[in-house]
Amino acid sequence: MDYEITVKGLVQGVGFRPFVYRLATSMGLSGDVRNSGGIVRIRLKDVSEDVLKRFIAGLRAEKPRGSSIASIETKPAEHNDAAGFFIISSDSDRQEEFPEIPADIGVCSRCRAEMKDLSNRRYGYPYISCASCGPRFSIIERLPYDRDNTTMREYDMCSQCEEDYSDETNPYATRHFAQTISCMNCGPQAILSTPEREYRGNFAVGEACRILRNGGILALKGIGGYQFVCDPEDTYAVLKLREIKGREKKPFAILFPSIAAIRRFAKVSSEEERLLKSDARPVVLLDAGGKERFSRFVCADSRSIGAMLPHTGIHEMLTAVCGPLIVTSGNISGEPLSYKDDEFFRHEYEGLEGTLYNTRKILTPLDDSVVRILGGRVRTIRYARGYVPGRLALDRPIKKPLLTMGGDLKASFAISKGKNIILSQYLGDLESYAVQESYKAALSRTLELYGFRPEAIACDKHPGYISGRLADELSKKHRIPVVGIYHHHAHVASVMAEHGLTHTIGVAMDGTGYGRDGRIWGGEIFYISGSAADRRDHIGYFKLIGGDEAAKDAKKDLQCLMYAADMDIENPLIGVALDEDINTFETSSAGRLFDIMAAALGLRSYNTYEAECAIALENAAYDALRKGLTTYALPVTSDPVEMLYYAVKARDKGIDVREIALGFHRMLSSWIIRSCSKIREEKSDNNVCLSGGCFANRVLSEMCRVGLVTKGFHVYMNENVPMNDQGIAVGQAYILSLQ
Ligand SMILES: [Zn+2]
Numbered sequence: 124m125d126y127e128i129t130v131k132g133l134v135q136g137v138g139f140r141p142f143v144y145r146l147a148t149s150m151g152l153s154g155d156v157r158n159s160g161g162i163v164r165i166r167l168k169d170v171s172e173d174v175l176k177r178f179i180a181g182l183r184a185e186k187p188r189g190s191s192i193a194s195i196e197t198k199p200a201e202h203n204d205a206a207g208f209f210i211i212s213s214d215s216d217r218q219e220e221f222p223e224i225p226a227d228i229g230v231c232s233r234c235r236a237e238m239k240d241l242s243n244r245r246y247g248y249p250y251i252s253c254a255s256c257g258p259r260f261s262i263i264e265r266l267p268y269d270r271d272n273t274t275m276r277e278y279d280m281c282s283q284c285e286e287d288y289s290d291e292t293n294p295y296a297t298r299h300f301a302q303t304i305s306c307m308n309c310g311p312q313a314i315l316s317t318p319e320r321e322y323r324g325n326f327a328v329g330e331a332c333r334i335l336r337n338g339g340i341l342a343l344k345g346i347g348g349y350q351f352v353c354d355p356e357d358t359y360a361v362l363k364l365r366e367i368k369g370r371e372k373k374p375f376a377i378l379f380p381s382i383a384a385i386r387r388f389a390k391v392s393s394e395e396e397r398l399l400k401s402d403a404r405p406v407v408l409l410d411a412g413g414k415e416r417f418s419r420f421v422c423a424d425s426r427s428i429g430a431m432l433p434h435t436g437i438h439e440m441l442t443a444v445c446g447p448l449i450v451t452s453g454n455i456s457g458e459p460l461s462y463k464d465d466e467f468f469r470h471e472y473e474g475l476e477g478t479l480y481n482t483r484k485i486l487t488p489l490d491d492s493v494v495r496i497l498g499g500r501v502r503t504i505r506y507a508r509g510y511v512p513g514r515l516a517l518d519r520p521i522k523k524p525l526l527t528m529g530g531d532l533k534a535s536f537a538i539s540k541g542k543n544i545i546l547s548q549y550l551g552d553l554e555s556y557a558v559q560e561s562y563k564a565a566l567s568r569t570l571e572l573y574g575f576r577p578e579a580i581a582c583d584k585h586p587g588y589i590s591g592r593l594a595d596e597l598s599k600k601h602r603i604p605v606v607g608i609y610h611h612h613a614h615v616a617s618v619m620a621e622h623g624l625t626h627t628i629g630v631a632m633d634g635t636g637y638g639r640d641g642r643i644w645g646g647e648i649f650y651i652s653g654s655a656a657d658r659r660d661h662i663g664y665f666k667l668i669g670g671d672e673a674a675k676d677a678k679k680d681l682q683c684l685m686y687a688a689d690m691d692i693e694n695p696l697i698g699v700a701l702d703e704d705i706n707t708f709e710t711s712s713a714g715r716l717f718d719i720m721a722a723a724l725g726l727r728s729y730n731t732y733e734a735e736c737a738i739a740l741e742n743a744a745y746d747a748l749r750k751g752l753t754t755y756a757l758p759v760t761s762d763p764v765e766m767l768y769y770a771v772k773a774r775d776k777g778i779d780v781r782e783i784a785l786g787f788h789r790m791l792s793s794w795i796i797r798s799c800s801k802i803r804e805e806k807s808d809n810n811v812c813l814s815g816g817c818f819a820n821r822v823l824s825e826m827c828r829v830g831l832v833t834k835g836f837h838v839y840m841n842e843n844v845p846m847n848d849q850g851i852a853v854g855q856a857y858i859l860s861l862q
């Protein structure tokens with residue numbers, strides 16, 4: 124009997140076809156295997172049912188690293204005469220479901236070993252890759268995933284690589300049918316361009332190491348774009364880097380050569396180790412706490428270190444020689460990632476000693492992803508390289524193809540059809556014109572790559588959002604409807620989407636989002652059933668001055684709230700502005716409340732980067748917990764004036780501000796738990812979803828989670844979808860799917 128087997132899942136770009144070939148030939152079977160859109164089709168000739176079963180069991184059991192099988196279907200096939208087993212070139216038909224496109228995969232252990240093996244012909248080749256590792260999504264131009272459809276097509280294989288590519292006898296056969304295969308003779312080469320001269324190949328890498336060890340700053344072309352690299356123990360270099368980037372204080376991530384090296388600076392649990400070594404090689408936020416410390420200008424007084432392991436051969440080589448290195452995006456803060464060689468070189472960065480790059484084109488720029496473990500689960504903070512274009516699987520199908528635009532901060536869109544939502548990479552804040560352009564470029568590339576035609580669009584309800592304006596333009600152009608979705612509802616729905624919920628109590632705590640009454644919401648508790656959200660409770664409104672500046676200037680926000688609490692304030696003009704309603708707005712923002720508390724307790728009064736004040740408040744509370752200090756009890760309330768009044772009173776009595784900070788966290792979580800309990804009494808619903816950027820605060824989220832679980836609630840939080848505004852597009856899609 125002849126069979127056709129259809130394998131769906133992550134099966135392209137991970138060496139699946141050569142794996143099928145090896146499995147079939149090892150079992151002495153005839154037939155063929157091909158990529159078709161995003162799925163793999165296998166035909167087997169003259170096999171018994173028993174052999175078919177063994178073959179399928181083999182597919183599942185021995186599938187290559189980086190692949191995952193969603194489903195395997197078999198049906199009888201027409202007879203074909205071929206003898207032997209063949210990998211045949213790909214069809215490119217379009218499917219009902221999204222085709223799978225592989226994410227970029229960090230360099231595998233076998234390639235790393237070959238790179239370091241003097242006798243190997245790829246010894247010291249920094250762009251080594253194989254059938255189960257290397258760049259993928261960042262270099263794919265169109266489907267199916269074949270060399271000719273990637274930017275590797277510009278590099279003709281040398282005869283030896285050609286041999287590796289077609290060699291099925293090699294016991295490992297890691298390069299049999301590997302689309303990105305290359306070597307020193309035929310692939311991309313390392314080039315170091317300095318003001319004086321240009322170095323190539325091993326000389327380029329050697330000179331780059333020398334510059335870094337002498338405290339220089341280099342630009343480095345990575346998988347997803349240009350990066351800046353320097354020695355984190357060299358204070359002068361770190362300060363210089365901050366100057367180049369215009370990044371005052373925000374901590375930098377560090378590339379380490381090994382887990383052992385990370386342990387000298389931070390604690391690494393087994394789960395964190397697994398994440399660090401995972402195919403995506405994300406930046407993992409770890410608790411600082413090793414024997415050694417970097418220059419204090421690297422992560423200031425942060426209690427976390429963003430650590431990552433090398434995801435390419437070039438990163439591996441640099442960190443192996445130079446030790447830990449700061450690796451950060453190679454652009455001015457707030458601007459999008461640079462990824463085109465000519466554009467990067469046009470920009471002259473004062474203080475850069477050289478640029479280490481190769482000429483392989485990047486088609487999709489991708490930042491490094493950022494994750495952490497919290498409450499025993501993975502929490503995604505930035506969804507980008509290594510994860511995109513992964514898919515979120517839903518229980519129910521979405522009625523029509525959707526495009527959801529996300530929000531303006533941490534912009535990210537999503538496309539949805541069938542039972543899948545695909546969230547785009549992190550694109551930055553849309554207030555920058557350059558970020559708007561890269562958002563548009565990413566969107567049109569994604570639509571083209573998937574051949575996707577949305578039949579409806581959703582965007583944030585905020586009338587001033589740029590993403591909303593883009594949605595309107597697209598709606599006119601394609602003559603499809605636009606639906607506005609409220610920000611905090613979308614936050615909660617992003618959790619519901621991940622956990623397949625259709626009803627829940629929803630808690631959304633963040634900085635800013637447009638609310639149903641036209642005010643700026645940010646401390647919201649809903650009851651959500653299907654696609655309808657009913658606001659049941661919220662942090663009391665308070666009046667602030669100024670638009671975007673209010674999100675930065677915590678001292679000014681503090682004075683606004685002090686004025687409302689009848690306390691004396693430094694700047695009488697603030698009182699006048701509040702009385703006359705000059706450029707004021709009302710908000711229930713939890714984020715601003717954290718800023719105000721940090722300022723009131725004298726911990727931090729200005730956000731030079733997002734959530735700087737809130738992090739200072741969290742750190743103070745954490746310090747109190749760690750040192751076993753008492754919690755200063757504040758009366759449980761949703762009224763910000765009252766919160767401030769009691770906190771200031773305690774401060775003036777000379778209570779340790781860390782105890783007050785801890786008390787504030789306890790008070791806020793008690794209010795949340797109390798409010799959820801009230802809703803449960805009425806709705807008999809045990810589900811609670813927590814979302815929004817404030818839950819990145821580990822003290823707050825653990826207090827809420829543990830407190831709610833103790834009271835018998837089922838508590839859900841975001842895992843693969845970011846809990847911050849990058850996850851909004853997923854929530855928007857899920858709400859529409861429930862309508
Ligand atoms: Zn490899």
Ligand SMILES: [Zn+2]
Binds near residue numbers: 280281282283310
């Ligand atoms: Zn070659």
